[in-house]
Amino acid sequence: MSATRSACRTIMKAIRVTQFGAPEVMKVDTNLTVPKPTGNQILIKVSAAGVNPVDTYIRSGNYARLPVLPYTPGSDVGGVVEDVGSEVKKFKKGDRVFTVRTDTGGYGEYTLADSTLAGVLDDKLTLDQGAAIGVPYFTAYRAVVVLGNAQKGETILVHGASGAVGLACVQIAKARGLRVIGTAGTQEGLDLVTSLGADVVVNHRGDNYTQSIIEACGGSGPNLTIEMLANVNLEKDLQMAAPRGRVLIVGSRGTVEINPRLTMGKELVVRGVMLMGSTAEEWEEMHAGIRDGMSAGWLKPHIGRTYSLENAPQAHDDIINTKGATGKIIIKI
Template sequence: MSVSRSACRTMMKAIRVAQFGGPEVMKVEANLTIPKPSEKQILIKVAAAGVNPVDTYIRAGTYAKKPALPYTPGSDVGGVVEDVGSEVTNFKKGDRVFTVRTDTGGYGEYTLSDSSLTGVLDDKLSLEQGAAIGVPYFTAYRAVIVMGKAQKGETILVHGASGAVGLACVQIAKAHGLRVIGTAGTPEGLDLVSSIGADVVVNHRGDNYTQTITEACGGSGPNLIIEMLANVNLEKDLQMATQRGRVIIVGCRGTVEISPRLTMGKELTVQGVMLMGSTAEEWKQMHAGIKDGMTEGWLKPHIGHAYSLDEAAQAHNDIINTKGATGKLILKL
């Protein structure tokens, strides 16, 4: 008679945060009870967990919604289904899966997730790549397609294209027939953005880089701009965008002062994105789009660096203080 691994084991290892603060507040605990799924939950044996900037904001206590302490960070994982709740019918033990959000945190050997925020991982992708799908690709799909309303033949500027969300935006935009301009701040980042299909790559640390982008658009500017650092770039985006262009804000790390007049003459639209604000119908649309990307082969997550669970603090430091992002950071379990 076979016995499941979770039946053999009752304890697991995971990161716990007992107080908000710097990366050092994350501690590895080795004797935590493996959780059991409720009716609609899935128990996943985690192979890798994604590290996202929002994880650092939550850990620091600066995020709008704070978890109850202590908690385990992490929302997107790649792993294998270990057990399912009594009402779960679309997943079974042994399925390879990825999550967009977890109920008990992803930085650990096991996690619980809601079946509605979990997807089947295509066999073409590794479990490590599975940890790089959830937040980056769903955020990118929401920014480019759902909120940005990208249309075939338009020009999109992905401002900060070498990070996990930026790379996902480039792949999604190319798959939907857009002309893509991607920016990065290092030679490695520029090479990466070019290698995944961007039509034009621009160093956003270079002199007069906005002029280069405008010239690449034939002088009219991009139709759609996906912005990863609005506190630094928003004014430039408004100056570059074409008539009735759209600026979608994915990331911001501070305040910015702009003149609303920059939006008036060209009748520009500026809109923010919050993934967890999606409606049920939008989740359905995003799940379908991501599944198509895996099936058609254009969804190819790039792992920038892999850390051990013990190196979680270093991963949090690196994702905020990097001089140039090059893909997704993950923790390997």
Template sequence: MTSVGRSIMRAVLVRQFGGVEQMKVENDVPIPSVGDKQVLIRVFISGVNPVDTYIREGVFVVRPDLPYTPGYDGAGVVEAVGKRVTQFKPGDRVFTSHGTQIGTLAEFTCADETRVFPLDDKLTFTQGAGIGIPYFTAYRALFQKAHAKKGERVLIHGASGAVGLAAVQIGKAHGLCIVGTAGTKEGLELVKNMGADAVFNHREKQYMAQLEQGEKFDVILEMLANVNLGKDLTLMSPRGRTIVIGSRGTVTIDPRLLMGLESSVMGVALLTATPDEWKDLTAGVVEGIKAGWVKPIVDKVYTLEEAGNAHHDIINSKGAKGNLVVKVQD
């Protein structure tokens, strides 16, 4: 029994890998126990990311033991702490990512202290659930992989999605020139309002020709490499870097386009980050929260019973406009 006063909770469970129909809300899931260096969080909002759907389908590199509760990201209040926890106390507002004992589509989750972060009062729990994977991925892509420097030109394909908007905010805060693409009028306006220096509609036939006619890019963040990677190689400046953040299939490219410019293509994944890299990227994002440039945009909030709909929509959206999140409890 925890300080919660009960031993079970409501949570989404997946008992078999597959489609969204495998996600069921159950009312008698055990509340996780708290280890010495762990924090028990009362989850108010759970973030939804594409990787959550890949794991549920059983096609991701990580396959959790069944049954499992989905969700890497979440925000809420500290319920209890282990005896060796020094950074948090019950009642603290926090968000978490990539370190929970049970997924965040649950009333309570338990996370390692190193994966729990303070949530400033200026941000809501709904916004807090949209920080983790989007901002950590964007920060890692820009600075730990691309080593972007002030003044460099950055193209963000799919800039109206959660990771794309995070990259726009991070890039502008660090003096980068940001060009973003989106597929709807609303998405383009959102990217522009976040500070992008220029925006292009990637559903228009001429947008790539327009990009090719302009100044080349030092860094490209690619959310759909199976569609765009071949074109990206024509847009890079000498020693340009394309960072692959998302891909849903294979693609054919001409490697000779990399040779003459000594440009490069590399992937990014939070799961491969070392402890030191985690410290660096989380410190950068937490500093951004304090400075005020971390401002997650939430497109839609779902109920716990609608978590499967959120999984469907994040993959099948015709025009992303920020984060999708699930309200777990009041």
């Protein structure tokens, strides 16, 4: 057996970032030591790693909490447990798993993760799909259910539904009996959102698209809005919302000026979503919801594009500059 496939392997390759900046600061290092799990950690042999917009904000240095340099990016992986720490009870070597966060970075052949932020991957799903669960589905569940308090029979607008988080919101909302309106910017995106269960799809690059959404709501607007790009869309969300509607902000790439009076007459609630602000009880609730989704079969991550480890810089460029998101971008290890 070759050294690269040996169970006793001690050297690995991974992306390393030695300075914050453009995508090109990510370099492949082929001479890193495979870390050892301690305490509540598990060591995962990574099959694929998910790429999230937040990865690009951190890499560029434009994020509130930055890692110590050098570091390896990546929170979401799908892989197989290689070893476990002394305090780990729910995982064993050979388990197929996904992560919501890693301790040593996901863009590499091995990673350490806190076992409380990992889950067993259902046999219905591939390891590639495992890399598409973590941040998208847990963020979506937190936005729609935990903070958004979605109720059966309500209408939800997923404003930017063709990306990984948006598609997860569509699936979660449909599973909970909501009527789903999803927007996308390309026909491919609209078709994808439709295929995953949205009741109405609207091109958010079209003229008067907000009027189409209001009409689809019977004139009253959505009860719940999940917003992926608040710096562009927040004022429109407030204008469209139903009385006492809730707007949950998942993503924003800048500032926006709005008229606060838009929130007053309809008594709207605007709330931000930050996954890593979850309490222990909320993590348990989200894990349970994700397990139920895998078991029931409605949780079906859609892989958009796949990149090699060497092409991670291109993956980072594409996830920010694409003109129409269609599912999750992953790096195949």
